[in-house]
Amino acid sequence: xxxxxxxxxxxxxxxxxxxxxxxxxxxxxxxxxxxxxxxxxxxxxxxxxxxxxxxxxxxxxxxxxxxxxxxxxxxxxxxxxxxxxxxxxxxxxxxxxxxxxxxxxxxxxxxxxxxxxxxxxxxxxxxxxxxxxxxxxxxxxxxxxxxxxxxxxxxxxxxxxxxxxxxxxxxxxxxxxxxxxxxxxxxxxxxxxxxxxxxxxxxxxxxxxxxxxxxxxxxxxxxxxxxxxxxxxxxxxxxxxxxxxxxxxxxxxxxxxxxxxxxxxxxxxxxxxxxxxxxxxxxxxxxxxxxxxxxxxxxxxxxxxxx
Numbered sequence: 001x002x003x004x005x006x007x008x009x010x011x012x013x014x015x016x017x018x019x020x021x022x023x024x025x026x027x028x029x030x031x032x033x034x035x036x037x038x039x040x041x042x043x044x045x046x047x048x049x050x051x052x053x054x055x056x057x058x059x060x061x062x063x064x065x066x067x068x069x070x071x072x073x074x075x076x077x078x079x080x081x082x083x084x085x086x087x088x089x090x091x092x093x094x095x096x097x098x099x100x101x102x103x104x105x106x107x108x109x110x111x112x113x114x115x116x117x118x119x120x121x122x123x124x125x126x127x128x129x130x131x132x133x134x135x136x137x138x139x140x141x142x143x144x145x146x147x148x149x150x151x152x153x154x155x156x157x158x159x160x161x162x163x164x165x166x167x168x169x170x171x172x173x174x175x176x177x178x179x180x181x182x183x184x185x186x187x188x189x190x191x192x193x194x195x196x197x198x199x200x201x202x203x204x205x206x207x208x209x210x211x212x213x214x215x216x217x218x219x220x221x222x223x224x225x226x227x228x229x230x231x232x233x234x235x236x237x238x239x240x241x242x243x244x245x246x247x248x249x250x251x252x253x254x255x256x257x258x259x260x261x262x263x264x265x266x267x268x269x270x271x272x273x274x275x276x277x278x279x280x281x282x283x284x285x286x287x288x289x290x291x292x293x294x295x296x297x298x299x300x301x302x303x304x305x306x307x
Contacts, residue, residue, distance in 0.1 A: 002026045003212065004061045006052070006093070007071030008045065009036035011167055012159075015205035016069060017043050023209055028061060030072060052089050055096040062100035067107040067212050070097060070144075083136065091140045098143070103151040109211045110144035110156045112137060114197055114222065118269035125227065126271040128158075128220045141220075148217035155215035157208055158222050160271065161264060164289050165201035166297045172264060173289075177238055177298055179258060186239035186246045187265075189254045192232025194268040199225045200286030210280045221276045225284035228270035237290055241299040 003020055007013045008029025017040065020027050027045040031037040037047045050057040052072055062068050070093065074086035094110060101108055117126050120135050132138045147154040162172050180186040204223040211221055232248070239246035255262040276282055287295070 001066035001212070002028065002064070003067050003069060004028045004030070004048070004065035005045075005069045005071065006030045006058070007073070009039045010071065011169070011171065012163060012201060012204060012208075013071050014039070014043075014167055015165075015201045016071065016208050017045050019202075019205040019209050020069075020212075021045065023213075025209075025212075028065060030058075030061070052093045055092060058093055058096040059100040062097045062108075065106075067109075068097050068101065069109045069208055069212060070094065071111055071208075073111070087136050087140070090137065091143060094140050094143045098147045098150065098152060098154075101147070101152045105151055105153060107153040107155070107212050107215070108144065108147060109208055109215070110141065110154070112141035112156050112158045113161070114158050114224065114271040115161045115264065115267055115269050116141075118267045119263065124270070126222075126269065128222050128273075128275040131220070145218050145220065153215070153217045155211045155217070155219040155221060157204070157211060158220065158271075159204060160197040160199050160224055160226075161267070161269060162196065162198045162289060163201050163204050163223070164198055164292050165286070167201045168298075172261065173234075173238075173293070173298060175261060176234070176258075176265075177242065179261075180235075180238050180242055180244055183257060185244050186235045186242065187249045187257055188232040188235040188246075189249055189251055189266045192230055192235060192248055194231050194266055195228030195270045196231060196234065196267070196289075197224045197227055197269060197271040198229060198289035199223045199284060200288075200292065203282075203284040203286045207276070207280070207282050210282055215280060219279065221280070222271060222273040224271045224273035224276075225286075226288045226290075227272055229289055231265060233290065234293075237293040241293060241296065
C-alpha cells in the first residue's frame with residue numbers, strides 16, 4: 001500500500017514509518033519542517049510538506065494514498081495552554097482525511113488514548129467495548145469510527161499514557177524524571193496505588209500496521225501491554241534510576257509538585273487489550289515499562305518537557 005502518515009517524524013511516527021517500510025509498504029509522511037522532511041527522507045519515505053491546518057493538503061495527500069495513519073496532534077498548542085484549539089484542529093483533520101477516502105473502502109487508522117476515559121470518570125478496567133458520547137478528543141475518536149458508515153475501513157488505536165522506549169524523549173516518563181531531578185525526590189500522590197497501563201513504542205507501531213492491513217471497519221483497538229502498574233512503583237523506579245529518595249505527597253501538594261501533570265499523576269487507568277489481541281493476533285513482545293526503566297536509557301541525559 002501507499003500509506004499517508006501524519007505525525008510521521010514524531011516519537012511514534014519514527015517507529016511506525018520503518019514498520020510500514022519493512023513490511024513492503026510505501027510511505028508518504030507529513031512534515032512541517034526541513035528537519036522533519038530530512039528525517040523522513042533518510043528513513044526511506046516520501047515527504048508531503050504541510051501541517052494539520054492545511055486541510056486541502058491533507059485531503060489531497062489522503063486521496064492519493066491507499067490508506068492513512070493519523071498520528072499527528074498539536075501537542076505544542078496543548079502544552080501552551082490551547083488544548084481546546086488542538087482538539088478542534090484534530091477533529092478538522094479527521095474530517096478532511098475522511099472526505100478524501102469516503103466510499104473507497106480504504107483504511108484510515110486514527111489515534112486516541114486510554115487516559116481520556118479515566119479523566120471522564122470511567123471506573124474499572126477499560127476495554128475496547130467502552131465508549132463515550134463526548135469529551136475532549138473523544139469526538140475525534142467517534143468521528144473516525146463513524147467513517148465506517150461512509151465506506152471507509154476506519155479504526156482507532158487507543159494509546160496508553162506512556163508509550164515507552166529509547167525513542168521516547170518528550171513524553172510523560174521523561175517529564176516525571178525531569179520533575180524528580182528538579183525537586184530532589186521522586187513522588188507519588190497519596191498511597192500511589194492508582195494504575196497506569198503502558199506499551200513499548202515498537203509494539204504500538206506494529207499494532208498500527210496490523211490495523212492498517214486488516215482491522216475491520218469501526219474497530220476500537222488498545223495498544224496495551226502492561227495493564228496497570230501502580231504509580232508508586234513507577235516513582236520507585238525513577239528514584240532508583242536517579243539515585244533519589246521516593247516519597248508520597250498529599251493530593252493538596254500534587255499541583256505544586258507536578259504542575260500540569262498533576263491530574264495525570266493521580267489518574268487510575270487500568271486497561272485491557274484482550275479484544276485487540278484476539279481480533280488481530282497482536283502480542284506485545286518488547287520489554288514492559290518497569291523492565292524498560294531498568295535498562296537505564298531514560299536516565300542517561302536530562303529529560304525534557306512532554307510534547
